[in-house]
Amino acid sequence: MMTAASPLLNGRCPTGPVADRWQKCKDELKLVSPNNKRKFEIIVVGTGLAGASAAASLSELGYNVKAFCFQDSPRRAHSIAAQGGINAAKNYQNDNDSVNRLFADTIKGGDFRSRESNVHRLAELSVNIIDQCVAQGVPFAREYGGLLSNRTFGGSLVSRTFYARGQTGQQLLLGAYSALMRQQHVGRLKVFPRREMLDVVVIDGVARGIVVRNLVTGQLETYAADAVLMCTGGYGTLYYLSTLAKGSNVTAAWRAYKRGALFANPCYTQIHPTCIPVHGEYQSKLTLMSESLRNDGRVWVPQKAGDTRSPDQIPDADRDYYLERRYPTYGNMVARDVASRAAKERCDAGFGVGAGGQSVYLDFSEAIRRDGEAAIRARYGNLFDMYQKITDENPYKNPMRIYPAVHYTMGGLWVDYHLQSTIPGLFVLGEANFSDHGANRLGASALMQGLADGYFIAPYTVSNHLATRKLEKVTTDHPEFERCLAETRSRTYKLLNINGKRTVDSFHRELGKLMWDYCGMSRSDKGLRSVIQKIRGLREEFWRNVRVPGSGNELNQNLEQAGRVADFLEFGELLALDALTRAESCGGHFREESQTKDNDTLRDDANFCHVAAWQYTADDRDPVRHIEPLEFNDVPLIQRSYK
Amino acid sequence: MSPTMSLTLKVWRQANPTSAGEFRTYKVHSISPDQSFLEMLDVLNEQLIINGEEPVAFDHDCREGICGMCSLMINGQAHGPERKTTTCQLHMRKFKDGDTIVIEPWRAKPFPVLRDLVVDRSAFDRIMTKGGYVTVNTGNAPDGNAILIPKENADKAFEAATCIGCGACVAACKNASAMLFVSAKVSQLALLPQGQPERTQRVQGMVAQMDSEGFGGCTNTNECEAACPVGISVENIARLNREYIRATVVGLT
Amino acid sequence: MSWVIKAFSSSIGKKLVMAITGLALCGFLAAHLGGNLLLYVGAEQYNHYAEALHSQKLLLPIAEVGLLLLFVMHLVTAVRTTLENRAARPIGYEMRQSKLPPGPFLKPASSVMYGTGIVVLLFLLLHLSDFKFELRNPAVESETPFAKAQILLRDPLTAIVYIIGSFALGYHVLHGVQSAFQTLGFNHPKYNSGVKTLSTLFALVVALGFSSFPLWAWAFHSK
Structure with missing residues (x-):
């Protein structure tokens, strides 16, 4: 195992006290003069929280921005589905919260696999985000006196989560979207909806543009720029069934990887504990319910394996409130990975409930008795309605049944402290990068990171890139654009002309099942080795036997999906390889060989206290693993415990 | 099963x-x-x-x-x-x-x-560019608790803000009117102190764009409210009308 | 004053024109009905009222022109918005169903405003040609107003047509009144049921009130 720092991975983290680093970095960043700003073109791919906020903020500064999204409107990016809330160290509740506590909680929540510098900056910026969003007219929940309201989230002992009922992501995204629309009106920003990024164009080692498919006409289009920001979200749909949107994909990130951007920690996937269980073969997605439900709901399974009594017939004495039993301090509010794994452990041991025994109860009866049904309805009404709509069961009467589902991916393209990938000029923001959540993300932190990256970090660091790098003017007539365009075109042609017997979805489903079985909540050396072979076999069959109807010159949703699944079939192997190489358990990455006697994750800090970033070599050769060591000076490196 | x-x-x-x-x-x-x-x-x-x-x-x-x-x-x-x-x-x-x-x-x-069942709803985005925002550049914001907002208003603004922009209101209206969609955004910002400075221009700009896109007018049949998947109330259309009347009276143009 | 034209030619502006003229016309309906109810008080009182009205040589024409203007604005705006609204959906649906909870009528008043409006217009033309221009029965010119009403309304066919017209008018204002409140921005959870009750009562009074006259003439004053 190579453990030396790779020269490719210069994190550019400032030195000195962790609390001063962001200020120090900002002081050193170069500026672009106001009248020069209008000469620069910036491309932003993806219009979720990170993309929309970055595009709007950069445009406000005076740059010309082009924003791309595959949806029909930037407002539909999947950030919209985040329910629970957004963390900020405001200490409005006087519960002794602070930037330092949010920093420490996030480092600990990430199981000591994230950069201290980045996480501290995130905690610092958290307070500005709330202010910015309130000023945009985001209708956060408020108290009767008119002050902002907070609630508690997993992995924390304070109330620092700001929320807008169960639709926080929606409201924050609509805020960022409104800023985007304003800049479009001003004229310094143009949105290109229904465009899917298929390649990044690198000229003289610097990212200078992108190739996109116009999803309405099918035409391939090229755009040149002085900086490219990828805010393309996570890759959870690799698992087919996930809480992500159907269109979410790894393609943009994967294309960048193949052009030289290193992919960091792909095996860090988050399985969210409170999702509606799978209920049929035909199912196309899983629905998450905010973990804020764990504030009032108690998780339990029957004491006796195979107890088939209906939940109301099982007296308290025969119930096992296993989270409260195992983790008395945090109880039902343990970090997500811990809650998910505990559910899986109970189900695997035969204590699961519902058809197939693949779920646990989330019981509100005590909360309803204590606070009344009306209070519970006010807090979680929309989630209860959603549950009832999908399952046809009334959660006010019977406990909900929940099971973990793939939800968020902490891994992503490697970025330095400036959020720049290993390709200069290519910045990666939000879930698409790897930086801030380590091996496990805490609840209500994704929104915080996306907006911190977009509103407050990228505008400074991208300016620095533009100010310091001598950028020759390039247009899309440059031969490199032609070359990328031709490669994309031939790939499309290839997909359309296989004319096999299986549908794209059938491959995706099979791949997802493989990933879930071998590379899901628990992973083993043997399983990972075998799944790599299986993925290769499936990929080989895909390129021989997939059927993609229609042509490339029209709106062709099957072609879109085929391209995404083709990339997943390559990416899945990398994820498994990363999981195999990281022979320790940490956060969402659980290796069966590395666990405590209570079945909790057991880290191997001696060998794995580092970021692993993978470098593409060639399609038929293994990628190269590079290492960025992690140091912990401000939060002591200890075994995480929620007991 | x-x-x-x-x-x-x-x-x-x-x-x-x-x-x-x-x-x-x-x-x-x-x-x-x-x-x-x-x-x-x-x-x-x-x-x-x-x-x-x-x-x-x-x-x-x-x-x-x-x-x-x-x-x-x-x-x-x-x-x-x-x-x-x-x-x-x-x-x-x-x-x-x-x-x-x-x-x-x-x-x-x-x-x-x-194609088939896919329609182009970018008209909604164009309406938004004409005022569906608060003009506040990143970094300009006062503390989140600096301005108190009565819970009742915050809740009403939230309810209006939950519009998902799907277009069901237009589809269900016999006049293909976008009034419920526009009223939701106008209401959200009219109910919040942050929306006040641009109150007049917002309603005028968004209504003008809505009209020029070719949407029909509202005849108060309430079909939009019944079809709305998130239950946006026609109360918002009344508020839109009030905002429009107010803007006509006090506006400079 | 270009801002006035601009404001009233927008979609909301046109709605405001409909609401304001509609409410004003409702005011006229109320006054007209009130006057007509004197038929039930007695011939003398009714004749006296009609003569007093017609002796207003200055105010009456002004009122008539005003009414005509209101009516024309209401009508023209209705036709314009209807045409525009239809143009907003050039290709219709194969199938259509309301998602509103079913009401007491086959079709809600709000969905047939154009239809009831046309019926009301035809009814109005007939009514004016009967009573104002005396086209169908010129002989009534020499009668007292009370006798004129009796003679014109007691014809069974006329009575039926007038009753239909009155109910169409009632159905039209049933939606019209509450819709006008909504258009003018008057929507408040506390008062909404009141507005609804008011418009229902008004519609009932209009429909029953106006259709009672031909019934009365037909039943009690047939030849």
């Missing part, structure tokens, strides 16, 4: 924006009542692809009722028969074995059909 269903689907097929479309009839079998409507269409599409036909194009993304991408006029009702539900959250248990289901795209001049 509940029994499965067989259904007859009458689906609008149209190759591109300029070609003439037509209804085509398909049969699907072994549909589970626990399947969502879109999952039923997935089954149809898998079947079509295997049979060498082109699958039906339809917009969808989050499949949890929040992104607003899915649409569909199902048996003459926007998002189907269930109230306060998007098509992706509509389950097949709302239908019976042997049913015939007519599936059409949203119909409105400003929502041209792109």
Whole structure:
């Protein structure tokens, strides 16, 4: 195992006290003069929280921005589905919260696999985000006196989560979207909806543009720029069934990887504990319910394996409130990975409930008795309605049944402290990068990171890139654009002309099942080795036997999906390889060989206290693993415990 | 396991924006009542692809009722028969074995059909560019608690802000009016102190853009409210009207 | 004053024109009905009222022109918005179903405003040609107003047509009144049921009130 720092991975983290680093970095960043700003073109791919906020903020500064999204409107990016809330160290509740506590909680929540510098900056910026969003007219929940309201989230002992009922992501995204629309009106920003990024164009080692498919006409289009920001979200749909949107994909990130951007920690996937269980073969997605439900709901399974009594017939004495039993301090509010794994452990041991025994109860009866049904309805009404709509069961009467589902991916393209990938000029923001959540993300932190990256970090660091790098003017007539365009075109042609017997979805489903079985909540050396072979076999069959109807010159949703699944079939192997190489358990990455006697994750800090970033070599050769060591000076490196 | 269903689907097929479309009839079998409507269409599409036909194009993304991408006029009702539900959250248990289901795209001049059941709703974005925002550059914000907002107003603003921009209001209105959509955004910002400085220009700009897109007028039939998957109230349209009257009286133009 | 034209030619502006003229016309309906109810008080009182009204040589023409203007604005705006609204959906649906909870009528008043409006217009033309221009029965010119009403309304066919017209008018204002409140921005959870009750009562009074006259003439004053 190579453990030396790779020269490719210069994190550019400032030195000195962790609390001063962001200020120090900002002081050193170069500026672009106001009248020069209008000469620069910036491309932003993806219009979720990170993309929309970055595009709007950069445009406000005076740059010309082009924003791309595959949806029909930037407002539909999947950030919209985040329910629970957004963390900020405001200490409005006087519960002794602070930037330092949010920093420490996030480092600990990430199981000591994230950069201290980045996480501290995130905690610092958290307070500005709330202010910015309130000023945009985001209708956060408020108290009767008119002050902002907070609630508690997993992995924390304070109330620092700001929320807008169960639709926080929606409201924050609509805020960022409104800023985007304003800049479009001003004229310094143009949105290109229904465009899917298929390649990044690198000229003289610097990212200078992108190739996109116009999803309405099918035409391939090229755009040149002085900086490219990828805010393309996570890759959870690799698992087919996930809480992500159907269109979410790894393609943009994967294309960048193949052009030289290193992919960091792909095996860090988050399985969210409170999702509606799978209920049929035909199912196309899983629905998450905010973990804020764990504030009032108690998780339990029957004491006796195979107890088939209906939940109301099982007296308290025969119930096992296993989270409260195992983790008395945090109880039902343990970090997500811990809650998910505990559910899986109970189900695997035969204590699961519902058809197939693949779920646990989330019981509100005590909360309803204590606070009344009306209070519970006010807090979680929309989630209860959603549950009832999908399952046809009334959660006010019977406990909900929940099971973990793939939800968020902490891994992503490697970025330095400036959020720049290993390709200069290519910045990666939000879930698409790897930086801030380590091996496990805490609840209500994704929104915080996306907006911190977009509103407050990228505008400074991208300016620095533009100010310091001598950028020759390039247009899309440059031969490199032609070359990328031709490669994309031939790939499309290839997909359309296989004319096999299986549908794209059938491959995706099979791949997802493989990933879930071998590379899901628990992973083993043997399983990972075998799944790599299986993925290769499936990929080989895909390129021989997939059927993609229609042509490339029209709106062709099957072609879109085929391209995404083709990339997943390559990416899945990398994820498994990363999981195999990281022979320790940490956060969402659980290796069966590395666990405590209570079945909790057991880290191997001696060998794995580092970021692993993978470098593409060639399609038929293994990628190269590079290492960025992690140091912990401000939060002591200890075994995480929620007991 | 509940029994499965067989259904007859009458689906609008149209190759591109300029070609003439037509209804085509398909049969699907072994549909589970626990399947969502879109999952039923997935089954149809898998079947079509295997049979060498082109699958039906339809917009969808989050499949949890929040992104607003899915649409569909199902048996003459926007998002189907269930109230306060998007098509992706509509389950097949709302239908019976042997049913015939007519599936059409949203119909409105400003929502041209792109293919099959996919329509172009960018008119909504263009309306938003004309005032659906607060002019506040990043970094300019005062402390989040500096301005107190009565809970009642914050809650009402939130309710208006939950609009998912799906276009069901337009689809269901006999006049293809976008008044509910516009009123939701105007209301959200009219109810909050942050929205006050641009109150006048906002309503004027957004209404002018709405009109120039070719949406119809409101005749207060309340069909929009009934079709809205998130229950945006027509109370917002009244507020929009008030804002418009006010802007006409106090506005400079 | 270009801002006035601009404001009233927008979609909301046109709605405001409909609401304001509609409410004003409702005011006229109320006054007209009030006057007509004197028929039930007695011939003398009714004749006295009619003569007093017609002796207003200055105010009456002004009122008539004003009414005509209101009516024309209401009508022209209705036709314009209807045409525009239809143009907003060039291709219709194969199938259409309301998602509103079913009401007491086959079709809600709000969905047939154009239809009831046309019926009301035809009824109005007939009514004016009967009573104002005396086209169908010129002989009534020499009668007292009370006798004129009796003679014109007691014809069974006329009575039926007038009753239909009155109910169409009632159905039209049933939606019209509450819709006007909504258009003018008057929507408040506390008062909404009141507005609804008011418009229902008004519609009932209009429909029953006006249709009672031909019934009365037909039943009690047939030849």
